[in-house]
Amino acid sequence: xxxxxxxxxxxxxxxLDIRRDMVRFAALQLKDDxxxxxxxxxxxxxxxxxxxxxxxxxxxxxxxFAILRNKIIDAIRVRLRSVNFSALGSEExxxxxxxxxxxxxxxxxxxxxxxxxxGDPEETLQQEQFWTVFEVCLTHLPENTARVFMMxxxxxxxTSEVCATLNISVSNCNVILHRARNGLRQCLQxxxxxxxxxx
Amino acid sequence: MTSCKEVTxxxxxxxxxxxxxxxxxxxKLHLALCEDCTAxxxxxxxxxxACKQFVQRSSSxx
Numbered sequence: 001x002x003x004x005x006x007x008x009x010x011x012x013x014x015x016l017d018i019r020r021d022m023v024r025f026a027a028l029q030l031k032d033d034x035x036x037x038x039x040x041x042x043x044x045x046x047x048x049x050x051x052x053x054x055x056x057x058x059x060x061x062x063x064x065f066a067i068l069r070n071k072i073i074d075a076i077r078v079r080l081r082s083v084n085f086s087a088l089g090s091e092e093x094x095x096x097x098x099x100x101x102x103x104x105x106x107x108x109x110x111x112x113x114x115x116x117x118x119g120d121p122e123e124t125l126q127q128e129q130f131w132t133v134f135e136v137c138l139t140h141l142p143e144n145t146a147r148v149f150m151m152x153x154x155x156x157x158x159t160s161e162v163c164a165t166l167n168i169s170v171s172n173c174n175v176i177l178h179r180a181r182n183g184l185r186q187c188l189q190x191x192x193x194x195x196x197x198x199x
Numbered sequence: 200m201t202s203c204k205e206v207t208x209x210x211x212x213x214x215x216x217x218x219x220x221x222x223x224x225x226x227k228l229h230l231a232l233c234e235d236c237t238a239x240x241x242x243x244x245x246x247x248x249a250c251k252q253f254v255q256r257s258s259s260x261x
Contacts, residue, residue, distance in 0.1 A: 025257050065258035107202020115238035121245050125252055134249055151214070153250040159215040170216075178211035184246055 008051065008060045018061050019044065022068050028135070029072050029150055030079075032142055039075050043068045069155055076151065077165055083144065085168045085176070091142035092179060099182050118193050130192060135189035141180055148173060149180035201225045206236045210243050 008015075019040060026036035047054075047064045054063050088096075102113040109115070124130050141149060151162045164171045201209075209226045212218065218226065230237050 021257065059260050061260055062258050070203075103202075103204045107204040109203050114235045115242055117238055118242055118245055121248055124245075125249060128252045131253070134253060153247075154254055156254065164236065174212055174215060177215060178208055181211050181243060181246060182207070185242055188246070 004161070008054065010060060018064060021061070025065070026068065026072055028138060029077060029155065031146070032079075035079065036073060039071045040068065043071050046071070059180065073151075073155060073157070073165070076147070078108055080147070080166060083166070085144050085148065085166050086172055087144075089142060089144065092145060095142070095179055095183050095186075098186065099179070116193070124192075133188070133191045137184055137191060140187055141183050145180045145183065148176045149184075152177060203229075203233060203236050203239075206230070206233070207239060210240050211237075214243075214247060237245045 010018075021034055022040045022043060025154065026039050027033055030036050030039065046067050050067070054060065093188050102110055104110055118124070138146065138150070138154075148162060148166065148168070151157050151165065152159060157165070157169065159173055159177075162168075166173075168176070206226060206229050209218065209222055218258070224251070230240060
């Protein structure tokens with residue numbers, strides 16, 4: 001899609017950069033490249049139409065991403081009404097088994113699985129390579145688990161909104177979020193923080 | 200006695216709704232006595248923080 005030069009005071013190259021980042025973000029949330037393209041297209045149109053509403057208080061990208069977020073949420077609402085989030089797939093079962101294996105029968109951490117320090121958060125978060133691993137770990141979550149988690153943590157909806165949109169009970173929602181967080185933790189431990197030093 | 204495994208559940212829950220007084224006390228007491236779960240809770244805090252920053256990074260200029 002070509003846009004008139006000078007839109008939002010940005011040149012085409014910059015707008016294409018933003019567009020590319022939007023597609024990437026939408027694809028991560030929707031797990032459907034074509035749908036992501038469609039949603040981004042709709043977002044671009046809405047942004048151009050609503051140009052006058054852009055007050056310049058944030059960057060163009062942030063403003064457009066706010067529109068994108070809402071369009072992604074709408075797409076999820078429409079497309080995912082009939083998915084059964086309560087069903088425990090084999091991937092989810094496997095995650096639960098992995099998590100259970102970290103503990104002894106009495107609920108204490110297994111000696112070899114005791115959580116290790118992950119060091120200075122700021123230092124980690126400043127490393128580009130960390131973000132590559134982080135994004136990979138997000139994509140590694142099983143689809144239904146990822147969907148719930150990302151609606152909560154990336155699209156930043158309240159838990160009640162997530163449950164209502166996906167038609168899951170609050171308690172099931174909590175279970176899935178717990179599963180997702182541990183899955184992410186496992187992936188980051190393996191993929192970034194490594195074996196670690198234990199006191 | 201609240202087990203470490205139960206504590207991980209409470210730590211996750213804490214992100215999504217306010218804990219009840221009992222839940223909060225159980226958690227606090229356990230963390231005061233368990234350095235493993237304290238380490239785990241810091242890991243969870245990190246994940247929360249990373250998610251927030253991921254959103255900001257995605258939607259901001261490089």
